Structures are given as C-alpha cells and as structure tokens.
Amino acid sequence: MRRSGSQRAALAAVAAAVFAAAAAGCGTDEPDLVAGKELFVERCGSCHTLARAGTSGVVGPDLDEAFGPARRQGLGEGTFEGVTRDQIANPLRNGQMPADIVTGSDADDVAAYVAAVAGKPGEDEGRLAAAGVAEVSNEPIAASGGQLEIDASPTGALAFASTRATASPGPLEILSANESPIDHNIAIRDGDRLIEGDVVGTGGTSSLTADLSPGTYEFVCTVPGHEEGGMKGELTVR
Ligand code: HEC
Missing domain, CATH: 2.60.40.420 (Cupredoxins -  blue copper proteins)
Known part of the structure; x- marks a missing residue:
C-alpha cells in the first residue's frame, strides 16, 4: 500500500515521540514543569493569579495566597501537588471551575508546576522563565x-x-x-x-x-x- 505524505509524516511523528519518550527515560513519570507552566497559562491563568506564571485572573482564588502561608509553615510541595491534582478532578460541584480542564499527565504537569511555584517569591529561571509568557508591548x-x-x-x-x-x-x-x-x-x-x-x-x-x-x-x-x-x-x- 502506498502511503500519502501526511500519513508518512504522522508515522514519523509517532516514531519521534516514541524515541523522545525513550530518551526521556521511558515511563519514568517525572513531571514536565515547562509543559505544566504553558498549560497553566493557557487553561488556568484566566481565572487564577499565580505570580511566577504571570497570570492575574480573579474568578478563582489567588493561588499564591492559597498556598503561600502553608509553604511558609514548611508544608511540602507534594501536598500542594496533591491538592491541585484533586481540585482539577473534583472542583466544587456547580462552582465556576470546570472539572478535568486538563487530564492524565497534563494534569500531573500542571499540578507539579503550581506546587513548585505557588507562594514562592522570586521569578522562574532557566527554561521555565520564557515558557507561556505573553508578549505584550507598550508600543502603541x-x-x-x-x-x-x-x-x-x-x-x-x-x-x-x-x-x-x-x-x-x-x-x-x-x-x-x-x-x-x-x-x-x-x-x-x-x-x-x-x-x-x-x-x-x-x-x-x-x-x-x-x-x-x-x-x-x-x-x-x-x-x-x-x-x-x-x-x-x-x-x-x-
Ligand atoms: C473558569 C474559571 C477557572 C478555571 C479556568 C480554573 N479555575 Fe481553579 N478555581 C476556580 C474557582 C471559582 C475556584 C474556587 C473553588 C471551586 O469552585 O472549586 C477554584 C479553585 C482552585 C484551587 C483551590 C484553591 C484553594 O484556595 O484551595 C486550585 C488549586 C485551582 N483552582 C487550580 C486550578 C488549575 C490548576 C486550573 C487549570 C487546570 C484551574 N484552577 C482552572 C476557577 C477556575
């Protein structure tokens, strides 16, 4: 059977993804914070303020305020990650936050990013710094x-x-x-x-x-x- 160009491109993309997964350690579930930040800005930031992500939504709670005090009291990131993961799957019924805006490993990435930065002073560094940032100009x-x-x-x-x-x-x-x-x-x-x-x-x-x-x-x-x-x-x- 002859394959169309787009089918071949799709197969190549799958092969590349499999290779990338293997290179990344095949099946180890290390969350991807860069992907988590991009998804947060895209799907969550319009409702939530999170300083390091540069988002300023006001429909839901300010996540720096939600997690900052507990972080300062020494509560671990694992807890924040769990709370966020659970909130994504089980928001208030009839509330304004829809359930499962992100799922699976995307949800893990978002929860890991929120847990890593909420209520933490300073700015994101390295590859995280540029992820998801809106380009806003002051040039008229x-x-x-x-x-x-x-x-x-x-x-x-x-x-x-x-x-x-x-x-x-x-x-x-x-x-x-x-x-x-x-x-x-x-x-x-x-x-x-x-x-x-x-x-x-x-x-x-x-x-x-x-x-x-x-x-x-x-x-x-x-x-x-x-x-x-x-x-x-x-x-x-x-
Ligand atoms: C349409 C607006 C909206 C979007 C989009 C949204 N949220 Fe929410 N979020 C809310 C509201 C409102 C609450 C208050 C509690 C509730 O309704 O469940 C909330 C609560 C939370 C809480 C609990 C905060 C606390 O004080 O305990 C977390 C964590 C959270 N959201 C994370 C997220 C993440 C992560 C995303 C993206 C995947 C997201 N939210 C997308 C509106 C939103």
Whole structure:
C-alpha cells in the first residue's frame, strides 16, 4: 500500500515521540514543569493569579495566597501537588471551575508546576522563565486605513498585544483576533458608553465600529474577570 505524505509524516511523528519518550527515560513519570507552566497559562491563568506564571485572573482564588502561608509553615510541595491534582478532578460541584480542564499527565504537569511555584517569591529561571509568557508591548498600535487591529494574546494570558493604541478621529473599525484557547472580545469604553464586539472563541475575530472624536478611550475585554485580570489598554484618538 502506498502511503500519502501526511500519513508518512504522522508515522514519523509517532516514531519521534516514541524515541523522545525513550530518551526521556521511558515511563519514568517525572513531571514536565515547562509543559505544566504553558498549560497553566493557557487553561488556568484566566481565572487564577499565580505570580511566577504571570497570570492575574480573579474568578478563582489567588493561588499564591492559597498556598503561600502553608509553604511558609514548611508544608511540602507534594501536598500542594496533591491538592491541585484533586481540585482539577473534583472542583466544587456547580462552582465556576470546570472539572478535568486538563487530564492524565497534563494534569500531573500542571499540578507539579503550581506546587513548585505557588507562594514562592522570586521569578522562574532557566527554561521555565520564557515558557507561556505573553508578549505584550507598550508600543502603541496605530490604526491605518480606518482599521485598528489589537489581537488577544494567543497564550491564554489576559492581555492584548499592546496596552496602547492610536487612531485619527472619525469612523474606525477595531478588530481583535483570538487565537487563544479561551473566549474574548474587544470593547471601547468612553465614560458610561460601552461599544462591544461579539465574544468569540478560538480562531474568531471580535470587531466593532465606532465614530470617535478626539480624546482618550479604554479598550477592554468584557468577558467577566478579563479586564480586572489585565485585558485593557488605552486608545488615544487625535
Ligand atoms: C473558569 C474559571 C477557572 C478555571 C479556568 C480554573 N479555575 Fe481553579 N478555581 C476556580 C474557582 C471559582 C475556584 C474556587 C473553588 C471551586 O469552585 O472549586 C477554584 C479553585 C482552585 C484551587 C483551590 C484553591 C484553594 O484556595 O484551595 C486550585 C488549586 C485551582 N483552582 C487550580 C486550578 C488549575 C490548576 C486550573 C487549570 C487546570 C484551574 N484552577 C482552572 C476557577 C477556575
């Protein structure tokens, strides 16, 4: 049987994965903290603050506050890992945290990362330092041709691509592509007036049109907890 290119590529990927597993010690269950951090930012950070992961969600408890006191009293990381693993599988029934957001070894990796860093001062180092970090610029994004594009961070962190934007007065279309795993939108706030784009999931683009006179406006994501978590910036029209 002849195999298509994509089948061959898939087989090669499986072979590479098997080889990587063997190289990693075949079956030893050492958690992967880098993967755990990336998954945490992607799936958990929109609801939880965890300083070392750079997340600032406010829907669930601040995990530095949740684990910090026990860590300072000398409680071991194994305990935090167990609590986190259990919380992922068994959150409050009818609560806001969905069960099994991550499963299997992904859940082990996330729990190990949370246990390793929650309530610990300082910053992540080495390979962990760059993992999952949102690239947020303070360079203003300028509108051109009546369009302004302010994308959501693709990592799942609560951030837009920049905290600042500029446009000329007049009609303006604002677009915000969402490649992250969670829902987002973009909205403009002008005093009491809120002009909102639709909330969109992964792969969608939220958009709005507004006729703006010179002044300063806020752009935000209106999904609950996202603006408070850092999804906001300033649009200057002049
Ligand atoms: C949609 C929001 C949401 C997401 C996403 C979420 N959580 Fe939660 N989390 C909550 C809420 C709300 C609570 C409060 C208790 C409950 O509802 O079970 C909580 C509680 C917790 C606790 C217990 C904290 C304490 O004070 O004891 C831990 C640990 C935790 N979450 C870890 C995670 C991890 C790890 C992820 C990602 C795999 C995650 N959460 C994703 C909302 C969320």
